[in-house]
Amino acid sequence: MISVEHLTKRYGPHTAVDDVSFRCEPGTVTGFLGPNGAGKSTTMRMICGLTPPTAGGATVGGVPYRRLPNPGRHVGVLLDASAQHPGRTGRETLALAAQIMGVDRGRVGELLDLVGLDTAAARKRVRAYSLGMRQRLGLAYALLGDPRVLILDEPANGLDPEGIFWMRSVLRGFADRGGTVLLSSHLLREVEAVADRLVVIGGGRVVADGTKEELLAGAGTRVRALEPEKLEWALTTAGVPVTREHDGALTTQSDTEAVGRVATAAGVVLLELRPADGGGLEELFLELTAKETAR
Template sequence: MGEPSGMTTIEVRGLTKRCGPQTVVDDLSFTVEPGHVTGFLGPNGAGKSTTMRMILGLTPPTSGSVRVGGREYGRLPVPLTEVGALLDAGALHPARRAADHLLAIALSNGIRRDRVGEVLQMVGLEKAARRRAGEFSLGMRQRLGIAGALLGDPRILIFDEPVNGLDPEGIRWIRGLMRSLAAEGRAVLCSSHLMSEMARTADHLIVIGRGRLLADTGMREFVRAARDEAAVLVRAAEPDALAGRLTAAGGAVRAGGDRSLLVSGLHAAEIGRLAASHGIALSELTPQTPSLEDVFMEMTRDHVDYEAAGHGGAERKGAAA
């Protein structure tokens, strides 16, 4: 692309936001690189939306700094041509027609008029251009918000929960769009609660909990590390005897369903050899493969602000961000 990497990155350094006694974002540092879809993950109240608002200059940080395209957002000459963002799909006038909504944004940013038709076509709303935004479904408003983010053909894109309200076709479309934008060398930061989608879309992950950084790593490395430590499901003719042998060999053993054992700290081959050496017959020896959701839930288990207490149970409430 011929551009310095700093012109297409988001750089967050020591970012902190306090609201009274509550620390919403706590000394957060990370970089969003060009050519990647970076998934921004965390439980409700983790500080994701607050961080995105600070990146875009909408919320002032208590301390720390953010650079987008090498500058503070407020110092960008024409922000929309460098950074496009969708934070709230409902942030539009319901009586304004879709094309007019985009035209107002374009004219205020010095963007040519015919770009409106181009982005409406990109997001599949060209036939709804004259419809009023108040008539749109949530999914259509999401598409309109994404069209607004794309108006200036920016090198950096920020999307907060962009798949909300989209049907399966729409989810597949936004997945392909984000990956194609990254393939063009753009930096894409996307938050989502749909772990299955992040697993198929993102190639890098930033995970935060209670405003603190928990992980900053590639998607493959994130899941691979968990797989290396994954449990092995074991069914044996003498489970109690095997459990004792496995524990003595350094494994961690817990009970599974139907008298099975879940063993961590030992590989399947080691478990099989140990059982054979003690004459214990095995009927199943299956390494468990954790999903992104499994790894995320385990990592953020101690960082949730709302936790269900079972079917119909109460919730534990903590600090909201």
């Protein structure tokens, strides 16, 4: 579990992170979202002990990162795919890390296979790697110590669509086995596909925190009836405002149960009754961060 409590970071008069608090529970993927300069990377660096906070703190499994014994066995971190030594091969990079962590070297080959770096790629110097290959190596490095927590900043950068789908499967599988994932990414559709919870940050502050379903709900109800005029009259009479759509359907901010009860009482046959489609994560993201920018 990751617990962030009132994290704040100031650089002189500038506040980069302002009283940020949230939790990431085992068995979940938490999408950590925000526009460039919102404070995501600074927050993640403070969680990992790389940047000292001005105020507040963060723990992983109840312990500050810097106090973890052999932290790679507890937390897998990928904050910068270009941070690997360019003169080492991919296999050498993992083998050295395995030696430092006290991990069986046999795990090196297993992880190279998992992340899709074949024998030829494993023998290449990291300086010859594409960004996508560095991301794959970085994820292998993060998983090497068999941690229970992953902290990943933009891990899908440089990956092609097949690689992004693969990354999503790896992270979903990790969480489904009880792991905790904190994932920062600008690829909102991919985050929406894999995340259980969302934390949105704007201007250094948390502007939304909750389950994906909670935050993306609220689009109201869509209903179609055999007698649309009769249903519209019944809903309006019951004090349920409706909007007529171009295809004859009605939308309302009331929930599906309330709409269904009105229709039943009026003897109206329904052809469709479901939550209305919202704009998804992209619309939510733009709405929330626009509000914070306007402050």
